[in-house]
Amino acid sequence: MAQIGRTRSALFLTGAAIAATPVAAIAQDAAEDMSGDIIVTAQRQEQRLQDVPVSVTAFGADQLRESSIETVQDIATRTPGLAITAVDPINTNFAMRGIGSAPGISQNAGGDPSVVVFVDGVYAGRGGTPDLDTLDLERVEVLRGPQGTLFGKNAIGGLVQFVSRKPDDETSFYFDGTYGNYSRVGITARGNLPLSDKIFLSAGVAHKQRDGFEYNETTGNDVNDLNLTTGRLALRFVPTDTLDIILRADVSHQDQKGNPRHNNCDATFDGGIHCVGINPDPRVVDAYIDGQIKRTIQTYSAEVNLDLPFGTLTSLTALRKVTFDFVTPFFSNPVNPPAQIESTSFGDEDDSQFSQELRLSFDAWNGRLKGQTGLYFLKENNDRVEGQIQDFPSPAISGTGIYPQSVNARSFAVFGQVDAEIVPSLTATLGARMTWERKSGRFAGFKVDDGPGVPPPLGSADGYDVTSSKKWNAFTPRFALNWKANDDVLLYASVARGYKSGGYQGISGTAAGASTPYDPEFAWSYEVGAKTDWFDRALRVNLAAFRTDYSDLQISQLVPLCCVVVTNAAKARIKGFEIETVVRPAAWLQLDGSYAYLDAKFTEYAIPGQDYTGNRLPRSPKNKVNVGGQIEAPVGALAAKLRVDYSWVDDAYFEASNIPQQLWPAHQNLDARLSLAGPDDQWELSVWGKNLTDELVPTYVTYFAPYRQILTPYAPPRTYGVTLAFKL
Template sequence: MTNFGRKQSALFMASAAAAIMPATAAAQDAAPTSGDIIVTAQRQEQRLQDVPISVTAFGAEQLRDNSIETVQDIAIRTPGLAVSAVDPVNTNFSMRGIGSPPGISQNAGGDPSVVVFIDGVYAGRGGTPDLDALDLERVEVLRGPQGTLFGKNAIGGLVQFISRKPTDDTSFFFDATYGNYNRLGVSARGNMALTDNIYLSAGLSHKQRDGFEYNETTGNDVNDLNLTTGRIALRFVPTDTLDIILRADIAHQDQRGNPRHNDCDTSFNGGIHCVGINPDPRVVNAYIDGEVKRTIQTYSAEVNLELPSGTLTSLTALRKVKFNFVTPFFSNPINPPAQIESTSFGEEDNSQFSQELRFAFDAWDGRLKGQTGAYFLKENNDRVEGQIQDFPTPAGSGTGIYPQSVNARSVAVFGQVDFEIVPSLTATVGARMTWERKSGRFAGFKADSGPGLPPPLGSIGGYDVTGKKSWKAFTPRFALNWKATDDVLLYASVARGYKSGGFQGLSGTASGASTPYDPEFAWGYEVGAKTDWLDRRLRLNVAAFRTDYSDLQVSQLIPLCCVVVSNAAKARIKGIEIEAVARPFDGFQIDGSYAYLEAKFTEYSIPGLNYTGNRVPRSPKNKFNIGGQFETPIGELSAKLRVDYSWVDDAYFEASNIPQQLWPSHENLDARLSLSGPNDRWELSLWGKNLTDELTPTYVTYFGAFRQILTPYAPPRTYGVTVAFKI
């Protein structure tokens, strides 16, 4: 199908979905006549349909029925959310067109534009967790600036992972999976009461598979998987007013790397850098396989104390991440056995401690509700990154090392209140004040005796410098919502978001390494409607938004030098999002979403380049997904079929908008067929993902000087069988 045909199909199917199946994909776990799902998008428990924010939520049953294992699976089904990746563990979120490219988020002094919270704990670095072992109750995706209640770096939005709390029920769950590429997976979760007021839950998961790509040089499969995760939670409820939860989780990943496939820029008409390249995109020619090793540890203590005037919550957390990588990102045989090689390697050791105190109150017979609190975050990040350049001639070869050590501290106070002006009309006012400081030491030096030295050092002899900077930010929120009927909520909001400033880290010069870039800010304006119809068998949620960004942090790859980060841009983003679900009769459901996004730079000019008017990276104009689910009894058994299709318009990976860095339009088709026993005691399921075997790049790096396009790809067609038991 041509791009034009796909776009027309996207618009037609989305329009049809909006016309015939109003309801949100966020409430798919609920009964047909209820549709309720409880979320904590405003740091308090509320029905999804009562939250005046654009939120998509996935309950535990939906996560299972849709075979959702990764954040990429979530992005496929969420309007406004895109996920790219330069390697198997470092994902880059983009929400409504705003996200941090690798040049910013993957140095020691940078931060993301869309953040992740796990059971309320800010996960600043290290990637996202494995969903299998978390025993998730739900996943929430909040779109638009969330600077008031969630703070820094939620300028584009955020993703929350919320696990089940331990209870006094005794339960046990086990599943095992086998699939193509020798996919093997097992997970087990359990919950039990130790005493009348102490409850324990725990989970363990392991998954492994062969690689999706083949390295012709080494003869090995690469981009494989070997991941083990585990968690434990202990809950103590000594009185009716005190609830204490201690949580710990750990994930360990150790696998081969993800060498880039090299494509020759056809506009170059051949040349030395095109010789010997295998045209198969699932074949690479790297001199080594590389490696990815990652360990994530999170420990937290949550205390909830019910007082006569409200609820006091304390959340204390320690998070540690260790990450090692070796990535042969530029490998090309020329007149074998000679090779051209560029390799990135390094390790990162990150630790963060956070403390949050919140007080939620309810006064005047419910007419005044709100919360106030204080937040503290201390983060230490030590990163050593190196680059090896190996050309056939010694003059072009060498190794550069770039140690970075950054200490960051963030302190904030915040509050938000909802006041019922008249019955059914509520005004929301909130604000957050943040004070932040970063300091670091940055170095770059030559590490071998070869005459050549790779970018970004070039001919620079080396440097060892320090830098520090403090910032502050005020991020208010104003909203007005009208509960027109029990099933119709109309709202309008204005909110400000803030993303931390930082340091270049990997720089070509001493001044570049020690000079900070400033925070970026955004004002988000949104109007929306959340509606239920026909005894809540139909649901339609619609949001229209505009976001104005200033001091936008942008990164630019300078050929044969480095990635330069600066506050060089302003952007205006506007769009419409629709989420819908229809349950015309028991056992049958159709759901879907559609997003239209117009994201352009209103100002972006740096010496020698002018990108004003260009599209913001990773901002597809059109995106939609549609899914169908049918469940029917077969005697004492139950069968369920789920099919999901999504289509995403083309976009660009970089602000230059050159065709070599196009993110082409792509589609995805997933399906799952399950058979379960009485009371769901057991289940056998057959599943497939990316059934059309779409070849989708997850990032593109273009080296114009060498006419090389370096591309990692999303997983190919995968399928398998899973058997599960529960007690």
């Protein structure tokens, strides 16, 4: 920790001087204009990153490859203000500038995330994130702060947008193979083929697998392994100069062992039979079974763009289906008879989502008036069955309970935004979205075994079976001013309101708890910022300062021997600032990094028996630093490139209680990649390593206070490997 503290002090000063982010890294791909600036669609229109008056971090295709970015966790490491944790390898939990959803909210049938993911414009509310390898990404965009006008649906904290390449008229093929430690093997193949002068096809497939990061002493197997296959197909039809049609299909299938928790018994408590014989090695678990994780994601979409005399009409129709099965032994100590203590969560989910968006963008008065307006409809049906097995020494609290949930959700919105030039270089933005939502569902809880006890969290052996329905609506405006002082300086200020719909408890002990919805949450966000280039674009510095006032914040709290209960915190206040920059002192050298400061606290939050006013919001580290460097050098006819990325994240908490047992400790991450490429990049050989300091980082903590059990899954250890790639 002392070494981390010294590193923190040094990097704080470095971050203030050369703070940067991959958002500024100028990748040479189709996402860039002729000047080398990455082009983004953060406001649903193509703009230079430096011309967008919004806090955006963007990664071009080259940056994704050169930094070995393959998961959303890798993106979070390099993005200021973004934190990502996970209760298992599939279910990730985002927090943006302190705004996020805990597992008790986003992973039940009646809850939604606060930071959302869009894949080629399609809302991906459930089921986790896609595999980045197969998507043939043009870029990834991370928008910070409420996006309640143009994107709307639950983007109260921000959003992550994956944008893939469109099929075009150039024939191309790409293949790579990877081998790494933990017997990792990966293969990716994708290509683009013009079928005629008007029809273009692209396709890709990827498979990756590896052994587990943890060892289960009871079964003798490695757990937390990987077995993932994905495929993608896109067909583009351009019959005229004004009509562009793209059909897309993505399928991802994952089937692997589970992620049993390691039991870190509280040092202040002898633990009794709950801690006897526990192996202190955090990469060793004592689960009576390995568990399992199975997931299939299917997305089918049709995008139609029609150029009209007064603008462009876009229709995006999508169907997304997710099936998910899991068995998680989250506490187990069966290796020391007669102490046989087991807690297991299991279940399956079948989610289907249909969405339709119509959007009209327009440009008038020689560009002095720009904007767009549209309609959005989302229909989601989620059938989830979740169960809990409790096998304790006391039969009074042992047994198996099962909790079927079926939720139907509907959302409809009307939105629009206008950018009007007041005087040359000064533009005002006015936008608004009106959303109407409804959720209805059936919720049940039953005891399903013959044991004498009533398994937690059931309040009685009779169980319950109830229905409920609730409607909400929200008005989310946005106001902004931006001043283009010159070609290299943009100053902006904005006010925006965010909204996240209400929902229902996933598992409840009583009928009243299951049928009573929790309220929506709202946030007003205020931001000022600057995007600047200096010295003929050899230096880029982007700044943002913000404040967010939160009301009715949805917070989940674990009630021991019961369940996760979601309540609405009265008030929260978030403020902070971010610095992003890139420095190019020479054509062969680039330095980049970022620094983010975050002060996120409850200003009013109390539940029976506890007052959390003044506590820090979950997953809200005060300081976060990222520093990277890239060196390029010729080696004869070849090209060598070295990329190093270092990040340090301050401590935070997983829950609102802010107790030491729920601490998310300060941690660092070091990644590196060395590559050698042939002429015209026709082939590339790279050696890479991730988490090179082998930092032990918990991704979530479940704490059972009565028994002092601290149950923890961990992020991946040190990994490394070699990748050989070819392209035509």
